[in-house]
Amino acid sequence: MTAIAPGTTPSSSPRSSAARARLLRSLLPALSLALVLLAIAWLNPRAISYFGFSLMLNLAIPIALATIAQMFVIAGNELDLSIGTFVGFVGCVTATWLKDAPLLGVVVLLGSIGVYALLGALIHLRNLPSIVVTLGMSFVWQGLAILVLPKPGGKAPDWLLGLMAFKPPFIPFPIIAALVIAAVVHFGLMRTSYGVILRGSGGNPAALRRAGWSLLRTKIVLFALTGLFGVLSGMALIGITTSADANIGNGYTLLAIAGVILGGGEFVGGRVSPIGAVLGALTLALAASPLLTFMHIPPDWQVAANGAILIIVLAARVLISRRER
Amino acid sequence: MALLRTLVAKPWIWSFLGALLVWLATISFTGGYGGGGMVTAALSLAVFTVIVGVGQMFVITLGPGNVDLSLPANIGLASAVAMKVMGGSDSMIVVGLLAALACGAAIGAVNYLLIWALRIPPIIATLSASFIIQSIDISYGRGLQIKPPPGFADFANWQILGIPVLAILTVLFTIAAAIALQRMIYGRSVLAIGQNIRAAWLAGVNVGRTRFLTYTLSGALGGIDGALLAGYFRGANVDIGNEYLLASIAVVVIGGTSVAGGKANVPGVWGAALFLVLLLTMLNTFGVSAGVRLLLTGLIIVGVITVAGGEKALR
Numbered sequence: 071m072t073a074i075a076p077g078t079t080p081s082s083s084p085r086s087s088a089a090r091a092r093l094l095r096s097l098l099p100a101l102s103l104a105l106v107l108l109a110i111a112w113l114n115p116r117a118i119s120y121f122g123f124s125l126m127l128n129l130a131i132p133i134a135l136a137t138i139a140q141m142f143v144i145a146g147n148e149l150d151l152s153i154g155t156f157v158g159f160v161g162c163v164t165a166t167w168l169k170d171a172p173l174l175g176v177v178v179l180l181g182s183i184g185v186y187a188l189l190g191a192l193i194h195l196r197n198l199p200s201i202v203v204t205l206g207m208s209f210v211w212q213g214l215a216i217l218v219l220p221k222p223g224g225k226a227p228d229w230l231l232g233l234m235a236f237k238p239p240f241i242p243f244p245i246i247a248a249l250v251i252a253a254v255v256h257f258g259l260m261r262t263s264y265g266v267i268l269r270g271s272g273g274n275p276a277a278l279r280r281a282g283w284s285l286l287r288t289k290i291v292l293f294a295l296t297g298l299f300g301v302l303s304g305m306a307l308i309g310i311t312t313s314a315d316a317n318i319g320n321g322y323t324l325l326a327i328a329g330v331i332l333g334g335g336e337f338v339g340g341r342v343s344p345i346g347a348v349l350g351a352l353t354l355a356l357a358a359s360p361l362l363t364f365m366h367i368p369p370d371w372q373v374a375a376n377g378a379i380l381i382i383v384l385a386a387r388v389l390i391s392r393r394e395r
Numbered sequence: 396m397a398l399l400r401t402l403v404a405k406p407w408i409w410s411f412l413g414a415l416l417v418w419l420a421t422i423s424f425t426g427g428y429g430g431g432g433m434v435t436a437a438l439s440l441a442v443f444t445v446i447v448g449v450g451q452m453f454v455i456t457l458g459p460g461n462v463d464l465s466l467p468a469n470i471g472l473a474s475a476v477a478m479k480v481m482g483g484s485d486s487m488i489v490v491g492l493l494a495a496l497a498c499g500a501a502i503g504a505v506n507y508l509l510i511w512a513l514r515i516p517p518i519i520a521t522l523s524a525s526f527i528i529q530s531i532d533i534s535y536g537r538g539l540q541i542k543p544p545p546g547f548a549d550f551a552n553w554q555i556l557g558i559p560v561l562a563i564l565t566v567l568f569t570i571a572a573a574i575a576l577q578r579m580i581y582g583r584s585v586l587a588i589g590q591n592i593r594a595a596w597l598a599g600v601n602v603g604r605t606r607f608l609t610y611t612l613s614g615a616l617g618g619i620d621g622a623l624l625a626g627y628f629r630g631a632n633v634d635i636g637n638e639y640l641l642a643s644i645a646v647v648v649i650g651g652t653s654v655a656g657g658k659a660n661v662p663g664v665w666g667a668a669l670f671l672v673l674l675l676t677m678l679n680t681f682g683v684s685a686g687v688r689l690l691l692t693g694l695i696i697v698g699v700i701t702v703a704g705g706e707k708a709l710r
Contacts, residue, residue: 199700201462202645203697205641206645208693210690210694212689213687213692220686337519368534370533371530372530373526373530374530377523377524377530378527380523381509384515384523385512
């Protein structure tokens with residue numbers, strides 16, 4: 071059971087309660103999001119509108135992209151504690167070089183994806199703990215970000231500003247973007263044959279190696295994908311905030327891990343869900359600030375709300391899993 | 396020669412060699428000036444990393460996946476609690492220290508409760524807990540007059556013949572920790588669980604209690620560290636513990652403790668902590684900018700791990 075995308079597993083044997091529990095479990099990310107939306111609608115009905123969603127989900131796109139980035143490393147049984155500072159570094163490059171010297175900017179961003187691929191190779195070849203390596207890398211990215219942009223400032227390229235300010239009819243842009251991201255990654259990771267190999271490298275590396283697949287290559291691909299989505303996240307963030315700061319992405323490391331777990335991902339065994347991860351990111355984006363504001367809870371407790379949601383969802387999952395056995 | 400050979404075989408010797416090398420590089424840069432003062436400063440700063448490092452070491456020794464990510468938030472909250480309880484008066488120092496200890500231990504106990512009750516990986520449990528602790532700290536610490544009592548600040552900065560008293564006390568503490576690890580039932584249980592949790596359980600080790608004690612110990616050490624930091628820097632703030640997430644994990648790994656669990660190394664924590672502090676001092680002495688300093692720190696940590704690593708991953 072690796073596919074835990076909501077709605078894709080109508081149980082084949084309706085009599086077994088295990089199958090029902092499994093379905094319930096796969097619906098958990100969607101249920102948590104629905105619950106948060108209901109709470110917002112109940113507290114402030116006016117927020118449920120085109121304008122309201124555009125405003126509330128303002129930062130959801132970069133968060134969702136960072137969450138997807140984190141999901142790829144988690145699919146390979148690793149963890150990236152540097153994704154936040156990496157997003158910050160990409161933001162600084164986007165607001166400076168990508169605008170002033172687009173060619174240099176593109177080369178630097180592609181190079182940073184290459185660095186991620188190399189990290190994957192290094193972690194696999196030397197059998198290193200990814201937690202420590204990426205913690206070290208978080209300092210590297212932060213240092214580079216400060217070197218690129220010593221003081222907050224810079225400006226996003228105009229095409230990026232235009233893209234992020236896009237206002238489609240009827241459905242707010244963040245929702246469309248979230249749907250597209252979820253669909254593309256779901257197809258790539260859950261529906262293609264190499265996607266199965268990638269998830270298998272986390273699920274059962276020994277079996278995969280015996281079947282003749284290169285674990286070095288899967289790890290490199292997973293880390294490169296993390297780098298790619300990290301770059302997209304940083305660019306999207308700067309498209310919204312219009313200028314950058316070396317510390318702009320620092321909060322994303324923990325937010326991204328929380329989003330993956332909230333979306334039904336597991337730490338071991340390649341059990342991840344792209345749709346769930348995007349839903350998890352949206353839940354966190356909504357619960358962290360709009361919900362608290364409507365509940366008149368001071369912003370001090372924003373971080374705590376993330377922690378509390380994580381614990382509640384995990385507790386619900388334990389209750390369901392108990393029935394799954 | 397035999398002595399040299401046994402020394403080289405010790406995994407902790409490399410971290411001390413690294414620290415020595417960095418120190419020599421710095422004093423050769425300054426032309427021998429300030430070498431002694433540098434050691435004093437390095438000792439006083441390394442103390443804080445060693446205290447949380449030992450706690451983190453016990454947690455990591457429990458086996459793959461065990462790590463305490465709540466230490467920075469824990470240190471921040473405990474420093475605020477300690478300063479609030481002391482309230483700037485010398486007579487309350489001991490009470491304040493006990494309050495910080497209790498606050499940290501409670502956080503550690505909650506961490507284990509989450510791991511046990513929700514059956515989630517310790518990384519996620521300590522992460523969720525740290526979110527909540529952080530918020531409590533921000534909301535509790537706001538508008539507080541957070542200055543240590545003069546007696547406590549003097550104690551935290553007290554030196555005898557250039558040797559910080561806190562460093563001497565911490566050396567005694569690490570010796571006790573080494574004895575607890577190698578000679579006491581608790582320490583042997585931690586090592587046994589790290590080597591093979593199932594075998595340890597079958598051999599009659601009380602796995603649940605040992606893990607509970609270890610997380611509580613790590614939390615308590617974080618708490619006492621927070622109080623001492625606030626005393627040393629003459630004030631508490633929310634961000635005071637931030638750098639100790641990387642530092643606590645890095646000193647454990649660089650110090651020769653196995654990230655796969657089951658093999659711990661107490662002296663290595665000291666060597667690695669001195670190495671990290673001296674490294675920062677060296678970069679500051681060379682006059683590099685903040686960006687370059689962060690960049691080099693990160694690269695050197697990744698480099699050292701690459702050279703020293705090669706065992707099964709942490710998770």
